[in-house]
Amino acid sequence: MFVITGVTGKLGRAAIEDLLTRVPAGEVAAVARDPRKVADLAGRGVEVRHGDYEDPASLRAAFTGADVLLFVSSPDITPGVRARQHGNVVDAAVAAGVGRVVYTSATGADDGQGFLADHTVTEELLAGSGLPHTRLRNTFYMEVLVNPGLRAAVDAGELLGADNGVPVNLATIADLGVAASVAVSGEGHAGAVYELRGPVWTLADLARTVSEVSGKDVAYRPVPVEELGRAGFVHQLIASGLVSQPSADLEKLIGRQPTGLRAAVEEALR
Structure with missing residues (x-):
């Protein structure tokens, strides 16, 4: 099962739309804080699940059965909030036994400053979690x-x-969404760090x-x-x-x- 978060946002939506051209809808689950906002996906055969980055129990349930989880970073850059939310996601992924996590990180996350520091913290959490994961450092x-x-x-x-x-x-956003979809659905991406530019x-x-x-x-x-x-x-x-x-990683992932x-x-x- 491919479980996708952030589907009410532009990047998550772009990723799931491309993913649905690659795998059957019955193999995809969309996680949203308000499932009503993605009712159209349910109508297309996608399983819609409730999941809130501030509600660890909802995340554990939403991630159940996930072979691959697309973890779209939180848009809330209020100091302390995103790091806490991301910790909830990583903990829930471990508890749910997720097979692999694909995280939408950011350029400069190897040593992020300011609001980018949250991505550095999240990458460190994933590294310490023991979960196989893929880092997409989006520009x-x-x-x-x-x-x-x-x-x-x-x-x-x-x-x-x-x-x-x-x-x-x-x-x-469309190109980064395709890259996320490819990293989720393809083989050989575990452990990879892609500088997407x-x-x-x-x-x-x-x-x-x-x-x-x-x-x-x-x-x-x-x-x-x-x-x-x-x-x-x-x-x-x-x-x-x-x-x-510059970096050629985005071109390599999306094949154009x-x-x-x-x-x-x-x-x-x-």
Whole structure:
């Protein structure tokens, strides 16, 4: 049985949708805090189970019979919360006798700082659990920068950035979901650590691509990070080089080149 968590979120949903193209629906169980939100999966033959990262008993029941568990990391980055929730998941997986865990970790988790430290802690918990496991160190989602909000840049004729020209290796949620599905359903992934990264480009490249796709001139303009408001946090992470290094692991897992910048911009502006 393939048991998938996080199915009400974008990554978990992308993973289970791809998994259902690879294995029969009767071999898949979807875990959700509110099963009503994934009633459509039940209608397609998937077993829907209740499971809450804050409720260890529900997790033990939800993971029963799991040959492989896709453990999608919690979105709650409140200090102390995600580490506690992830400890509950690992403990429940051990108690339920899960065969193998596939964990959606993050880039930099070998020595995570700030909110990434939760992934470092979780990887250490999995290593100490005795469970066979696979670590998917996901880069940031391409949708953070490449989304319908680019229409504002087209209208303004400029794209603002505080990235210091540092390149990024972002990947689409869809591609990362396929990678998770492959790692769950395929053989030979136990013990593997995959650095999942997309093609490398810069925000200046993004501005040029938006110009080409939209047919309107869009210039890239560097600005102090303070001018970007809440988005400045992402630009600071980019400027730090956290998501700048290339890796071929994503391409190897999904069996094709990851979605490129132009294709992503075309989708965002469609």
